[in-house]
Amino acid sequence: MRDSLYLAGQHLRHHLVTSAVLVASVTLISYLPVALQIIVTSAEQHFRARADSTPLVVGPRGSSLELVLGSVYFDKPYTDVLRLAELRRINDQKLGQAIPLHVRFRSRDCQIVGTNENYLKLRQLRLTQGTLWNMPGECVVGAAAADRLQLQVGDKIPVSTPSAFTLNNPPLRLRVVGVFAPTETPDDQVLFVNLETTWIIEGLGHGHAQDAQHGSPQARLHTDITPDNVDSLHFHGSRERFPLTAIIVIPPDAKAETLLLGQYLSPDKTTHIVRPRAVMDGLLAKVLMVRSYMVALIAVVSLVTLLTIALVLVLSIRLRKAEIVTMFKLGCSRFTIASVLGSEIAILLTISFASACLLSLMTHAYGPALVRWLILAS
Amino acid sequence: MIELNNLQFAYAAGGFQLRLEHLSIPSGQRLGWTGPSGSGKTTLLHLIAGILPPATGSIHTCGVELTTLREAARRDFRIANIGLIFQDFALLDYLSVLDNILLPYRINRSLRLDGSVRDRAGQLAENVGLGQLLSRRPAQLSQGERQRVAVCRALLPTPQLLLADEPTANLDPRNAARVLQALGEYAQQHAATMIVVTHDPNLLSDFDDTIDMATFCDPAPPELGEGGIHA
Structure with missing residues (x-):
């Protein structure tokens, strides 16, 4: 042999x-x-892992898959919106914790995700550098985004969408105040800001010299939100109607989940609720x-x-x-x-x-x- | 001593038939066989080597009656006792010179390949001028060198009988003489019998005896009949 x-x-x-x-x-x-x-x-x-950790998502009526891809995976900006009143309505019912999401804008190819600290707790995001945001105009960067864009605390990054805050001046610049540890999830690829920042980018809020009139030459001065000019920041319109792109809801039990699901059965509703797990299974x-x-x-x-x-x-x-x-x-x-x-x-x-x-x-x-x-x- | 008696052979496909009453070749004899193409030279070599079994008759080679042996026993006998040399050298192109010489020891378990065999292979190669070419492939050798490799392969198991089928047909006179000299020296040193088929009349003087195969067989008889040759 x-x-x-x-x-x-x-x-x-x-x-x-x-x-x-x-x-x-x-x-x-x-x-x-x-x-x-x-x-x-x-x-x-x-x-499945990402979908499993997101019990329910409420969003404007439309494609369930697009809602899940846009709000759970930050796959692409979600153009349709629902109103902040919906978040308050869910919270008032005490059927679960409601976490707002606003995902419509980008900065140098990174999605800007407007949310609050409850989202960070839900995803167990941990800082490796800096702090969380303290005021509008500050952002905390996902690990991969920080690596790709070479960002560190103190850097400034312009929003790709021109903002009404700067009144036709160069776009608003976000100041990096923190960097999250890698999670190997879509959270690594995005910039997190608070909701006020996204509404400023929407044009619903802006800042200018205290005594300047809208459209006057003095109103064009601010391209950055700083502790010095943050007091000039103000929003126009009813907050109840301010936009969100989705609301993640964490019901405490099956009964609350069922009740929540039942509330969105009516075809007349302009919003709908989805189970990301079921959507991803499909x-x-x-x-x-x-x-x-x-x-x-x-x-x-x-x-x-x-x-x-x-x-x-x-x-x-x-x-x-x-x-x-x-x-x-x-x-x-x-x-x-x-x-x-x-x-x-x-x-x-x-x-x-x-x-x-x-x-x-x-x-x-x-x-x-x-x-x-x-x-x-x- | 080789003795063939009442031998009859025909290929299954028909055509050529060989008939031989008696042929006796003494031990140690160097015999040259001549004859035209198709006269049965190669067939008779194959019968003596036990490669082909005869239809009838007996073949007594090196003290063994081949016709009584089963195929496996004939193979073992052949590889240990008969050195075969072919016109086209029949070397394996993917093996080195050394591995070609050692081939009989790799394809039959009755021969045991050890260090002494390797040494002997090296010595044989050295004797025929191939000492520096052991790691080369056949494609890297001249015709004469290839045939010398084939000679070494045939001689390595120290056979008692050498059967060479036109071993010089593809060689120039100098290489032909060198190959025959190597075979002759071996036969003399080991008292081995040597049968060489050749078409070259100039080489016949190197043999103890010659036989013209044209007298052995019927050119194309319809049936095996009476007659034959007594050598």
Whole structure:
């Protein structure tokens, strides 16, 4: 057996390119279904974990999926709004803790998330630098955003949307007062501010010299909100009508949850309530269906590849007829000849499966991080 | 001593048939076989080597009656007692010179590959001028060097009988002489019998005796019949 393995090894080494192509083919067709399973499962767990930690979300009537993607994953700015009165109504009913979210604006490709400290508690966000905001115009940056934008405490970052606070002057600049520790969630990618800051960006509040009239030259002075000019800050209109993009609700028990869900059943309501877990289950069911198609496709490709490899091996044996005849004439048995040829196939398969196992282990170890990176980077 | 009696052989596909009443070759004889293509030279070598079994008759080689042996026993006998050399060298292109010489020891468990065998392989290669080429592949060798590798492979198990099928057909006269010299020296040192098929009349003087194979077999008889040759 050792001699058969030796001869097989010499033959494979002599035909290195052919052997490498065969190994790569078998490795890929073995590894791909496993990798797909690991990656999809990791993505599924990633999405489910975030949805599971967000019991209910109230938002303007429309697509449930868009509401969840916009308010739970900060996937994109949510354009429709509901009013602050809705938050107060939920709080007044004492059916759960209501956490406001305002996610409409960006600063250098980062979403600006307006919220309050209850959100930070819900997501267990921990500061690694600085403090939380003390006044409008201050922001706390997620870890990945701080890394990507090279931000640290004391830096200033302009809002991409021009603000009425500056009355057609250069856009409002947010001052970084803190940086959160990494959580490997969408929270790492965003800038957190208080709700007043988002309303200022909306144009509902602004500041100018105390004695200046709106539109006067003195009113154009402020591009930053500082302790010196914060007192000039004032809002116009009824706060009850100030916008939010979503409200996360944490009901204390199933009964409160049921009551809350019941309140939004009427088709006349301009708002609706969703369970992120249920929405993501629906989305993931479609992903799993796609995965099934992919697995079927890979199975067909694998079968064709295996048949091609078998054909290559058969043709290779035919090409080696003279060699086989020589070995037979010298005194080699058919069993030994078969053993040499079988050893070649065994070596190829062993290297291929070992490579596939190694790749699978690496995917298992680094796949979840890769998935998080891909999801968060997209 | 090689003795063949009442030998009859025909290929399953038909066509060529060989018929031989008696042939006796004394031990240690260096025999040259000549004859036109298709006269049965290679077939007879294969019968003597036990590669092909005859339809009838007996083949007594190196003290063993080959026709009584099963295929596995014939293989073991062949690899230990008969050195085969082919016209096309029949080297394995993916093995080095050394591994080609050692091949008989890797393909049959009746031969044991150890350090002394490796040393002997190296010495054989050295004797025929291949000492510096042991790690090369056959594709990197000249025709003459390849045939010398084939000779070393045949001689390594120290066979009692050498069967060479036109070993010089693809070689220039200088290399042909060198190959025959190596075979002849081995046969003389080990009192081995040597049968060399050749078309080259210039080489016949190197042998103790010659046989013209044209007298051995019927060109294309419809059936195996009476007659044959008594050598």
